[in-house]
Amino acid sequence: MIKVLVPVKRVIDYNVKVRVKADQSGVDLANVKMSMNPFDEIGVEEAVRLREKGKASEVIAVSIGPAQVSETLRTALAMGADRGILVKTDATVEPLAVAKILKAICEAEKPGLVICGKQAIDDDSNQTGQMLAALLGWPQATFAHKLELAEEKAQVEREIDGGLQTVEISLPAVVTTDLRLNEPRYASLPNIMKAKKKPIDEKTPADFGVDVTPRLRVLKVSEPEKRKAGVKVKTVAELLDKLKNEAGVI
Amino acid sequence: MTSLVIAEHDNTTLKETTAKTVTAAIALGQPVHVLVAGQSCAGVAEAAAKLAGVEKVRVADDARYAKIVAETMETLILSLAEGYDALLAPATTNGKNVMPRIAAKLDVPQISEIIAVEGPDTFRRPIYAGNAIETLQAAPGKKVITVRTTTFKAAGEGGSAAIESVAAAPDPGLSKFVGEELSKSERPELTAARIVISGGRGMQSGENFHMLEKIADRLHAAVGASRAAVDAGFVPNDYQVGQTGKVVAPDLYIAVGISGAIQHLAGMKDSKVIAAINKDEEAPIFQIADYGLVADLFKAVPEMDEELAKLGY
Numbered sequence: 001m002i003k004v005l006v007p008v009k010r011v012i013d014y015n016v017k018v019r020v021k022a023d024q025s026g027v028d029l030a031n032v033k034m035s036m037n038p039f040d041e042i043g044v045e046e047a048v049r050l051r052e053k054g055k056a057s058e059v060i061a062v063s064i065g066p067a068q069v070s071e072t073l074r075t076a077l078a079m080g081a082d083r084g085i086l087v088k089t090d091a092t093v094e095p096l097a098v099a100k101i102l103k104a105i106c107e108a109e110k111p112g113l114v115i116c117g118k119q120a121i122d123d124d125s126n127q128t129g130q131m132l133a134a135l136l137g138w139p140q141a142t143f144a145h146k147l148e149l150a151e152e153k154a155q156v157e158r159e160i161d162g163g164l165q166t167v168e169i170s171l172p173a174v175v176t177t178d179l180r181l182n183e184p185r186y187a188s189l190p191n192i193m194k195a196k197k198k199p200i201d202e203k204t205p206a207d208f209g210v211d212v213t214p215r216l217r218v219l220k221v222s223e224p225e226k227r228k229a230g231v232k233v234k235t236v237a238e239l240l241d242k243l244k245n246e247a248g249v250i
Numbered sequence: 251m252t253s254l255v256i257a258e259h260d261n262t263t264l265k266e267t268t269a270k271t272v273t274a275a276i277a278l279g280q281p282v283h284v285l286v287a288g289q290s291c292a293g294v295a296e297a298a299a300k301l302a303g304v305e306k307v308r309v310a311d312d313a314r315y316a317k318i319v320a321e322t323m324e325t326l327i328l329s330l331a332e333g334y335d336a337l338l339a340p341a342t343t344n345g346k347n348v349m350p351r352i353a354a355k356l357d358v359p360q361i362s363e364i365i366a367v368e369g370p371d372t373f374r375r376p377i378y379a380g381n382a383i384e385t386l387q388a389a390p391g392k393k394v395i396t397v398r399t400t401t402f403k404a405a406g407e408g409g410s411a412a413i414e415s416v417a418a419a420p421d422p423g424l425s426k427f428v429g430e431e432l433s434k435s436e437r438p439e440l441t442a443a444r445i446v447i448s449g450g451r452g453m454q455s456g457e458n459f460h461m462l463e464k465i466a467d468r469l470h471a472a473v474g475a476s477r478a479a480v481d482a483g484f485v486p487n488d489y490q491v492g493q494t495g496k497v498v499a500p501d502l503y504i505a506v507g508i509s510g511a512i513q514h515l516a517g518m519k520d521s522k523v524i525a526a527i528n529k530d531e532e533a534p535i536f537q538i539a540d541y542g543l544v545a546d547l548f549k550a551v552p553e554m555d556e557e558l559a560k561l562g563y
């Protein structure tokens with residue numbers, strides 16, 4: 001049976017309104033609620049279900065970042081992951097460097113499947129899973145909607161622009177999750193308590209020989225242009241009149 | 251040096267996203283080539299050759315590209331990459347699928363979903379669902395870029411680029427295309443439509459989306475939805491507009507029963523004109539709508555249908 005590796009990222013919580021810092025150096029992360037990237041939660045859920053169905057032997061969660069990412073790992077462990085790997089760094093780690101660290105972990109752990117979130121809701125890059133697959137020379141199935149694991153291969157339904165596409169990939173492989181793959185469970189209190197005893201192995205990027213120095217320079221982070229609220233209309237007829245005669249769009 | 255744009259097409263028609271990506275490539279200030287990988291796709295190559303500003307179209311016409319998987323596309327693009335210092339693709343599900351593999355193999359970062367080219371190596375892109383805009387400078391070397399096509403105008407016609415064939419690259423044999431289920435619709439595609447009418451949780455059921463479809467047919471509009479409506483099972487996911495769905499920027503966006511969560515706004519706030527119908531006058535959608543109608547959609551939408559009929563739509 002295969003091991004499944006699930007990378008998890010600590011990001012600003014889905015519900016937090018993001019604020020750009022006045023000096024345009026980034027967004028304000030001070031005293032902001034942080035959570036596991038929602039797409040990664042779907043990845044953890046899928047991996048745990050595979051183990052529960054007897055299709056995977058072990059689920060390993062990996063997180064890269066400052067000491068606090070251990071909380072994100074604990075969340076994954078409480079959802080059912082068996083153990084964690086914490087790669088500690090205070091640097092901003094770009095997707096390519098994340099993929100290089102994950103590649104080194106894959107070479108050591110030899111998972112049959114890596115399940116990544118399709119994108120992180122902070123930088124919205126949508127790169128890491130594909131980069132990891134390329135670096136390892138593995139196939140990929142991104143934006144997964146349905147995953148069926150067989151011996152040494154998987155069939156994956158993918159969300160594509162016009163509908164759904166099915167691909168068959170050999171294992172080992174990288175799969176990235178889309179929203180409809182599953183609905184992640186909430187960790188129960190007993191499982192949260194149990195997760196505290198599960199092992200987390202602590203590493204640094206240097207342990208894997210990966211240089212995490214950013215390759216892109218962020219010159220500034222600014223507020224998007226704001227749209228102004230327009231006018232309220234009273235009736236459907238008035239709305240259509242404005243759309244036709246004022247805006248000229250119908 | 252030169253830029254290479256990876257064309258998006260279905261072997262018959264060149265998608266407009268390609269023409270928009272060409273515009274972004276031209277802004278880099280160097281000659282632009284287009285790669286068309288497909289099967290029996292000569293018509294697509296000819297269409298690409300007519301785009302103004304394109305110098306050369308390179309065509310890989312082979313059975314293995316009839317349906318593209320990321321792994322075969324990777325070896326093809328890498329076989330050509332040496333001659334280019336920028337590789338661009340539209341940020342569609344295809345572009346997003348393939349380009350990070352190219353970047354990783356070239357050992358360069360990818361710059362995802364640019365919305366503006368500020369200089370040959372400086373780009374703007376949205377982060378945090380568009381709640382912040384990042385200005386990035388790439389290091390010297392090859393650039394791998396995906397382009398958010400809603401913010402670039404399509405390159406016009408009038409070009410007459412040379413068309414040359416390129417050899418197919420080895421198929422690594424890691425994956426294969428099994429099948430696809432594409433939504434069939436007579437209406438325009440969401441990302442290409444001039445008018446989009448979207449429904450949210452307020453629609454209450456998939457059945458009720460027929461009301462929007464009637465309006466869409468009168469206005470030649472596409473039908474979209476918020477994530478809430480998709481999650482509730484009213485419509486399939488390819489209707490979804492927002493951070494985790496499609497980004498649209500039509501001339502007119504009509505939001506019906508959509509409250510306006512930031513994740514939804516991320517997918518439509520660059521629309522030229524926004525109209526919103528919602529019974530909750532405090533709904534955040536009204537803060538960005540040009541025209542807001544506080545009304546029960548189950549009365550307002552059928553009434554809109556009647557009024558449009560009267561106006562001859």
